[in-house]
Amino acid sequence: MDAQGLHIETHPREGDPVLRAGRPDPCTVVIFGATGDLAERKLFPALFELDRSHLLPDHFAIVAYSRSKLVGDAFREHVKEGLQKFARTQPLDEATWKRFAPRLEVVSGAYDDPASFARLREKLDEVSRHHATDGNQLYYMATPASTFPQILHGLAEAGLLKREEQPGQRPWRRLVIEKPFGHDLDSARELNRELSAVLDEKQVFRIDHYLGKETVQNILVFRFANAIFEPLWNRNHIDHVEITAAEKIGVEGRGGFYDETGVIRDMVQNHLLQVLALCAMEPPVSFAAEDIRDEKTKVFRALRPLEGREVAEAVVAGQYEGYRKEKGVKPDSRTPTYVAMKMNVDSWRWQGVPFYVRAGKNLKQRLTEVSIHFKSVPIGLFAGEGATCQRLQPNVLTLRIQPKEGIALSFESKVPGEDVSIAGVTMDFNYAESFDKPVPEAYERLLLDCMRGNATLFARQDSVEQAWSYVTPILRALESGEGGEVHTYAPGTSGPDAANAIPARDGRRWTRL
Numbered sequence: 001m002d003a004q005g006l007h008i009e010t011h012p013r014e015g016d017p018v019l020r021a022g023r024p025d026p027c028t029v030v031i032f033g034a035t036g037d038l039a040e041r042k043l044f045p046a047l048f049e050l051d052r053s054h055l056l057p058d059h060f061a062i063v064a065y066s067r068s069k070l071v072g073d074a075f076r077e078h079v080k081e082g083l084q085k086f087a088r089t090q091p092l093d094e095a096t097w098k099r100f101a102p103r104l105e106v107v108s109g110a111y112d113d114p115a116s117f118a119r120l121r122e123k124l125d126e127v128s129r130h131h132a133t134d135g136n137q138l139y140y141m142a143t144p145a146s147t148f149p150q151i152l153h154g155l156a157e158a159g160l161l162k163r164e165e166q167p168g169q170r171p172w173r174r175l176v177i178e179k180p181f182g183h184d185l186d187s188a189r190e191l192n193r194e195l196s197a198v199l200d201e202k203q204v205f206r207i208d209h210y211l212g213k214e215t216v217q218n219i220l221v222f223r224f225a226n227a228i229f230e231p232l233w234n235r236n237h238i239d240h241v242e243i244t245a246a247e248k249i250g251v252e253g254r255g256g257f258y259d260e261t262g263v264i265r266d267m268v269q270n271h272l273l274q275v276l277a278l279c280a281m282e283p284p285v286s287f288a289a290e291d292i293r294d295e296k297t298k299v300f301r302a303l304r305p306l307e308g309r310e311v312a313e314a315v316v317a318g319q320y321e322g323y324r325k326e327k328g329v330k331p332d333s334r335t336p337t338y339v340a341m342k343m344n345v346d347s348w349r350w351q352g353v354p355f356y357v358r359a360g361k362n363l364k365q366r367l368t369e370v371s372i373h374f375k376s377v378p379i380g381l382f383a384g385e386g387a388t389c390q391r392l393q394p395n396v397l398t399l400r401i402q403p404k405e406g407i408a409l410s411f412e413s414k415v416p417g418e419d420v421s422i423a424g425v426t427m428d429f430n431y432a433e434s435f436d437k438p439v440p441e442a443y444e445r446l447l448l449d450c451m452r453g454n455a456t457l458f459a460r461q462d463s464v465e466q467a468w469s470y471v472t473p474i475l476r477a478l479e480s481g482e483g484g485e486v487h488t489y490a491p492g493t494s495g496p497d498a499a500n501a502i503p504a505r506d507g508r509r510w511t512r513l
């Protein structure tokens with residue numbers, strides 16, 4: 001029994017699912033932007049953890065590409081220091097480090113210099129021979145989006161990209177591209193044109209780390225591996241859906257990047273629309289990548305467009321006090337660090353069910369979750385029984401993405417005693433209590449999938465463009481002022497009070513923060 005009184009038994013299946021999916025081919029991973037924040041906090045730790053768990057191929061190498069002059073052992077030492085802070089398993093496993101360090105090579109070079117890419121090519125030839133990686137290469141662009149075209153051009157000119165003409169072609173070349181995929185619809189289209197000029201879509205992995213989170217993947221399993229929820233998952237039973245991604249942290253030294261980006265490009269266009277799509281999509285024909293991606297794309301196509309003055313009604317933008325003093329932020333910046341929106345999915349299943357979506361930085365707590373609010377009971381059968389019986393709360397199903405990963409269902413229960421008195425209780429599933437293993441980091445799973453060529457958890461070109469089609473007019477309206485003002489909010493709060501108006505216009509309220 002857990003604290004809420006619910007006993008959850010887990011039924012482990014034979015074999016580890018990750019191992020069942022097979023070891024990746026021998027390969028070299030090339031990380032561009034190797035001294036950056038993402039590389040230090042996420043990529044090297046994920047690769048290290050995969051090595052520790054013996055999930056990397058036996059023949060494997062990493063080539064760190066960087067403008068920095070750190071090379072050889074000095075660079076390895078720099079990576080080790082990062083791992084000592086950010087590796088998932090602490091203290092750092094020395095035996096793994098002894099295996100990992102010799103697999104790590106460095107190329108110091110610029111992003112717009114053909115001679116640097118020629119040196120990269122020489123290094124890759126040498127590494128492929130030395131580590132027997134069979135010439136398979138995974139290029140990871142862990143750099144600001146403005147450098148993506150330069151890197152693509154450098155790789156193509158150096159002959160390092162080969163279009164996949166047929167499935168299973170060897171050696172393979174794949175490219176991982178970080179979000180944001182463009183700055184708006186036009187730039188996303190341009191980026192996609194540039195990618196498709198040199199690579200087949202199957203070789204491009206647009207990474208959205210939310211899709212690598214166990215709890216986000218579990219949305220599909222929860223919906224489609226259980227028979228009891230799907231019959232209720234529609235406008236007949238659901239009143240509204242609330243999606244929240246609240247962060248306690250601010251821009252954390254990424255002011256220059258963030259001020260050009262803002263919360264809608266940073267969190268909504270990608271992570272939150274992906275989460276919404278997983279909640280709203282129809283059952284896919286199969287669990288194959290294309291079938292799932294097709295269904296998600298249909299959700300994006302069904303999002304009711306918002307533009308001009310409509311944006312002022314459905315969207316509230318905010319900026320935390322003190323943001324303009326962050327390093328790299330313009331002193332008169334109007335970039336939102338918070339947004340609350342009402343979205344509608346114009347489909348047979350979701351007509352009349354609003355999706356209230358919020359994301360923000362410097363809020364009072366870290367909380368990412370989806371809550372499905374069911375409709376009220378049709379009649380008050382117990383209303384005559386006393387005060388508690390007149391205030392029945394509708395059921396809420398909460399998918400907790402982070403922290404305290406799990407799923408909770410609230411319902412009404414009779415309070416023990418002679419009279420009929422009713423109180424809300426919760427059935428709660430917690431990953432930590434139910435599974436005797438840690439939840440892996442999203443980047444571990446996603447890097448492994450790229451090496452295996454499995455694109456299920458990556459965004460496809462058309463769905464990225466669909467998401468931009470929805471978001472770009474909203475950004476335009478906010479940036480021109482037509483979509484309303486940017487409200488300030490005090491750090492450590494729930495965001496601007498003005499955001500309460502969004503559900504309040506429909507007679508509802510935010511319930512989660």
Ligand SMILES: NC(=O)C1=CN([C@@H]2O[C@H](COP(=O)(O)OP(=O)(O)OC[C@H]3O[C@@H](n4cnc5c(N)ncnc54)[C@H](OP(=O)(O)O)[C@@H]3O)[C@@H](O)[C@H]2O)C=CC1
Nearest residue numbers: 033034035036037038066067068142143144145178179180
């Ligand atoms: N940090 C995070 O948590 C997340 C980041 N991302 C995405 O990952 C990518 C990298 O982000 P992040 O690591 O935070 O960014 P950083 O600002 O830390 O930059 C990454 C690295 O890119 C290289 N670089 C190349 N050209 C430039 C340039 N003109 N200006 C600055 N750096 C340059 C530098 O590496 P070097 O000097 O070694 O060449 C730099 O350290 C971005 O696209 C971001 O949106 C996505 C999700 C989360």
Ligand SMILES: O=C1O[C@H](COP(=O)(O)O)[C@@H](O)[C@H](O)[C@H]1O
Nearest residue numbers: 179209210247266267271368402
């Ligand atoms: O992509 C990004 O995500 C993080 C939030 O990720 P989480 O896994 O901690 O929820 C966000 O802080 C960052 O600004 C954004 O670029």
